[in-house]
Amino acid sequence: MNHRLYYQDAYTTEFTAVITDRIIENGRFAVTLDQTYFYPTSGGQPFDKGTLDGRSVIDVTVREEDGAVLHWLDGAMPENNAVTAVIDWPRRFDHMQQHTGQHILSQAFIRIAEAYTIGFHLSDDTVTIDLNVNKLSAEQLNQVEQLANDIVWQNRPVHIQLVTRAEAEKMPIRKIPPTPTNEIRLIGIEDFDLTACGGTHVLRTGSVGLIKIVKVERRGETTRIEFRCGGRAVSDYGRKNDTIQELMTALTTGQESLVTAVSSLQDENKNSQRTIKKLQSNLLEYQAAQMIHAGQKTGEFILISQVFDENEGINLRHLGQHLTQQSGVVALLATTGTKSQLLFCRSDNAPGDMNTLLKEALNQIDGRGGGSAVMAQGGGPGVENGRLSQILAHIQQIIQTK
Numbered sequence: 001m002n003h004r005l006y007y008q009d010a011y012t013t014e015f016t017a018v019i020t021d022r023i024i025e026n027g028r029f030a031v032t033l034d035q036t037y038f039y040p041t042s043g044g045q046p047f048d049k050g051t052l053d054g055r056s057v058i059d060v061t062v063r064e065e066d067g068a069v070l071h072w073l074d075g076a077m078p079e080n081n082a083v084t085a086v087i088d089w090p091r092r093f094d095h096m097q098q099h100t101g102q103h104i105l106s107q108a109f110i111r112i113a114e115a116y117t118i119g120f121h122l123s124d125d126t127v128t129i130d131l132n133v134n135k136l137s138a139e140q141l142n143q144v145e146q147l148a149n150d151i152v153w154q155n156r157p158v159h160i161q162l163v164t165r166a167e168a169e170k171m172p173i174r175k176i177p178p179t180p181t182n183e184i185r186l187i188g189i190e191d192f193d194l195t196a197c198g199g200t201h202v203l204r205t206g207s208v209g210l211i212k213i214v215k216v217e218r219r220g221e222t223t224r225i226e227f228r229c230g231g232r233a234v235s236d237y238g239r240k241n242d243t244i245q246e247l248m249t250a251l252t253t254g255q256e257s258l259v260t261a262v263s264s265l266q267d268e269n270k271n272s273q274r275t276i277k278k279l280q281s282n283l284l285e286y287q288a289a290q291m292i293h294a295g296q297k298t299g300e301f302i303l304i305s306q307v308f309d310e311n312e313g314i315n316l317r318h319l320g321q322h323l324t325q326q327s328g329v330v331a332l333l334a335t336t337g338t339k340s341q342l343l344f345c346r347s348d349n350a351p352g353d354m355n356t357l358l359k360e361a362l363n364q365i366d367g368r369g370g371g372s373a374v375m376a377q378g379g380g381p382g383v384e385n386g387r388l389s390q391i392l393a394h395i396q397q398i399i400q401t402k
């Protein structure tokens with residue numbers, strides 16, 4: 001454990017070390033060092049990035065067999081045994097802010113809501129904790145956030161302490177994880193929180209900057225809390241502010257009226273949709289009446305046949321319904337374009353088996369579909385308007401000769 005220097009000092013970002021082992025695995029290169037400040041992925045916190053003699057460290061892991069820290073490189077190993085290491089400080093400090101903020105937030109949830117943290121996850125864009133409760137009021141969440149930020153602003157010291165398991169068990173510790181070693185590392189926030197943790201933390205709570213809960217998600221018996229600390233919270237605030245500014249400009253209104261403005265837009269849109277539907281229906285009714293007027297009178301019934309371009313946006317089913325409301329109508333309707341659609345229908349008292357006729361038409365365009373004697377529909381690949389009209393004329397002939 002002693003060669004992991006970040007355990008005692010999270011602020012050193014440049015150091016020299018000696019390569020103790022060189023590993024090549026599936027074409028990837030890694031080295032172990034006699035001592036390191038690089039944090040390997042563990043305990044819900046991602047690894048540090050940086051360089052070894054100018055070569056990028058792209059992953060840091062722990063070898064299970066012996067606990068060695070493996071520094072994975074983006075290419076061949078440095079030639080020298082002694083290397084200069086540099087840790088990507090903005091990334092490390094971001095992790096320190098999020099991780100220390102998590103300790104504060106977890107303790108605040110215990111004090112305000114008796115909610116215990118059972119999971120923690122930190123990635124490049126999200127930080128979450130899972131709580132063992134599934135009910136939290138808005139007031140509790142406000143109180144938790146207030147308490148957590150009070151602790152930040154009081155700038156309390158954050159202590160690191162190494163104790164034995166036996167010693168730890170006598171202390172008021174929030175969480176003792178099962179570890180293979182007898183030595184346990186404790187992180188204490190003065191007079192507020194004490195927990196076992198292997199991560200990197202800031203020296204005083206003030207460095208966390210601020211803690212903001214951004215999302216609360218109930219998941220069965222537990223609750224997932226998404227939050228942001230320090231720099232991440234400030235970036236998030238910036239993005240949200242930009243979004244609100246854009247919305248205010250687009251809707252020409254102030255921040256306080258945004259929600260009302262959006263909801264009245266939604267209402268307007270709903271009304272417009274209703275009006276459009278009504279107008280479309282009126283138009284179809286008018287179109288149907290015209291088609292019946294122009295239809296071919298064959299004995300007792302009227303035969304209608306028409307091919308539309310798909311761009312006309314005709315709803316064949318609705319048009320068919322309007323047409324066959326009238327008695328004695330047989331309608332052969334189609335649209336074509338990128339694909340063909342056919343709908344054959346008739347009034348109850350008109351002759352003809354629409355299903356059989358439709359299949360006859362579909363056979364000629366490699367289409368599929370079916371239905372009943374009164375109404376059948378189907379479709380196939382797009383064919384020329386003229387070709388489809390010919391097919392409908394052929395069907396018309398069949399009806400007339402029968």
Ligand SMILES: [Zn+2]
Binds near residue numbers: 099100198199201
């Ligand atoms: Zn921690």
